[in-house]
Amino acid sequence: MNLITTLAGSYPKLPTEPGAANVRVVRNRIDQGKATAGDLKRAVEESTRRVVALQEAAGIDLPVDGQIAWDDEQTPVASGLEGFAIAGLIRYLDTNTYYREPEITGPVRWRATITVDAFRSAQSLTRRPIKVVLPGPYSLHRFSKDRHYGDPAQALRAIGEALAAESRALEDAGARWLHFEEPWLGRARAEEAPLVRAALEPLLAGRRASTVLHVPFRSPRSVFAVLRELPWTAIGLDLVEAPDGWGLLADVPAGRTVALGLVDARNTRLEDPAAVADEVRRAAAQLPDLSYHLSPTASLEYLPADRAAEKVRVLAEAARLAAQNGGR
């Protein structure tokens, strides 16, 4: 069994040790006129270093940079593309967290790199490949208000192409793994499958990096017949909130990877690593033609920092146990 450990989405920005770099404090001080943008940049760098080091120490194979500078999952990328404006705060699905709603106000086009500098900076901290986390095109569209296209297929294709351009820039900078957060694939209806294809085809075609489509909260079963035909490397499933995702594994084409979301990112209750390892082994035994990642169900930023760190350790320990008894 080839089992790789990784995270999804963003990571808590706050430190667990007193006195460590703290972006929340610096941003409050900026509001009071007591700190500068330079101070914030240093705090972001320090916090990213801490998040990457924490993953390395736990033995996470594909660490993420934690998106320490991001306010939400959509805004940094949408505001970096041509054709988007950013509007008011709205609730992010059923999470009791919020994001600013992107509005499509003109043709969506990629104009310059958005995430490459942050990737380079995070990659310089570790020899392990940093997995770059971006909003997926289907979800970015569903989270946005379209005031320009009217025709969703056209909008989705444009967003997919724009994210493909960003992906190329990341690949040129050395990124080996690209992870796309796609919560809306779990809410797509079967008749929306052509729209899913319109968004993802231009993004995934010709990718040099390996790709993950990660679907937190619900399983993408309604559109899986189309999804399985697209050339992604890995599909990420939330098997805690949406255990019906287990039923999709048999339809994953041989040779592909499933990121098993078995560590609950939305509850502080800690899993028993041995029980998680059992579930990984069960999947691997039933479907040995697939490869596996072990990941949290969603972004660990839904948890307080102390508990997120414990979840990372649970995940790594579960992977170790699974490999021990399953012949990694």
Next chain:
Amino acid sequence: MPRGLWTTTVGSFPKPPELERARNRFAKGEISAEDLERMEREETARCVKMQEEIGLEILVDGELYRGDMTTYFAERMAGYAISNPVRSYGNRYYRKPVAVGAIRRKGAMTVEWWKYAQSLTPKPIKGMLTGPYTMMDWSFNEHYPSREAMAMDLAAAVNEEALALQDAGARYIQIDEPAISVRPEELPLAIRAFGRAVQGLTAKTITHICYGNFDVIYPALLDLPVDQIDLEMANSRYDLLERFRAQPFTKEIGFGVLDVHSHRVETKEEIVDGIRRALEVLPPERIYVDPDCGLKTRTVEESRRKLEVMVAAVREVRAERGITA
């Protein structure tokens, strides 16, 4: 002569900067609990007086002594711990409740504040609680085997508090469920839990819910065992009213006419227009006019100006239609 179009608010009022500072100083141990409470009582009195001056008819205590709408209650119940900060957006964080044991009401959570506020005015003060489904959905759960088990224990605890408010004399009890629309498939659970929370109440019951997935849960939402559903109408440009033409709204409505996310003070004309549109689909005796949501994100002055315009608009429509309070 028809009666109706009573004016009220959704619950929270802005904390004045002095009170915010005092809360921060209390958190750092620089002032005592008594010092903070003295200030909270002063500000509550000021808030009640302001509502009277504006001419509102059903008042609230303003919740100036509460932080987060779930954490406040969780801190006062058995079975709950409070997490380290979790981010909600940007640089905003809150401490989230964690169910670590069986959740029970230990004692009164809001009754003394209600009694104090009611002692300041002859007008009715609403009792204000957070509903069991929202408390469950906005907490971590390390104890219960299911969301349902947790929601039903919370419902029993909320019910005890609601009955205590009623015993103290509250004629209006509002049990807010802003999370009710986020998982439409769980609406039956939310309705069952709410039914438990209002068991034995004879006071008028109200719930405030946020717009969210309203399309998906309406009209099933009308099965909620509550007298009045309070909805944000202004920030969706009253488009729900069209829905009510096709599928009648069968309860009293808390009809939000002030966008609480905007600094702009609404004009009297636009509020008058909104109320007239409401009267096309609902009789005046089933309409309570209020802001879209709690006012805590606005400043005290913005809140006052918005509410003054709202009251003026109601008076104009009442005069025009011969409606009395």
